[in-house]
Amino acid sequence: MPRRTFSIAPLAFALATFAAPGLAAAQAVEVMKSPTCGCCTAWAEHMQHAGFDVALRDTPDDMLAQAKARLGITIATASCHTAMVEGYVIEGHVPAEDVRRLLAERPDAVGLSVPGMPIGSPGMEMGDAAEPYEVLLLRRDGGTEVFARHGTN
Structure with a gap:
């Protein structure tokens, strides 16, 4: 091999080793929403712009209500869509920055909610x-x- 290949190889290895965490695949977010909900789609786009890998699942309202109940979402904590990311429930219009903080801190919790x-x-x-x-x-x-x-101020 030419000498240039050998001098670049350690640099490439170092970049791959140390940059890999920053280049990790986007966290997958699975969103269950009513087929007619536009604000749910807008929230999903917000999450995509923040670097999450979002999959939208149009879900009939009765099945969505059942999923919310199964996941521990109450009437007081409910919103229009329910998402899952790395085992956490994300209910409603939670900002991406708060989801990132949740995933960084990893509290022993069900997840996050913005009611209404x-x-x-x-x-x-x-x-x-x-x-x-x-x-x-x-x-x-x-x-x-x-x-x-x-x-709030």
């Missing part, structure tokens, strides 16, 4: 209009705690 559909949350953008909202950590005991606040 707050104006200004990802997928619910309406011009400059925005209302404050909280992202809830869904604890395994059925309780919740505030994980993040958005739209």
Whole structure:
């Protein structure tokens, strides 16, 4: 082999070894949503723009309700779509930055929820209009705690 190949090989190995974590495949997010929900699709696009690998699954409303119940989503924590990422439930319009924090911290929890559909949350953008909202950590005991606040000073 030419000498140039040998001098580049260690550099290529080092780059592959040390850069690999930053180049890891995008985290897969599987989203169950009503076939007619546009804001769910907009949230999925928000997640894709943030680097997640999103798969949308149009799900009949009765099956979506059953899935939510099975995953521990209550009426108080429910929103319009339900997603799964690395074993965590993501309910509603949770910002990608909060999902990334959840995956980095790995709490012993069911997942995150933004109950309802707050104006200004990802997928619910309406011009400059925005209302404050909280992202809830869904604890395994059925309780919740505030994980993040958005739209507040």
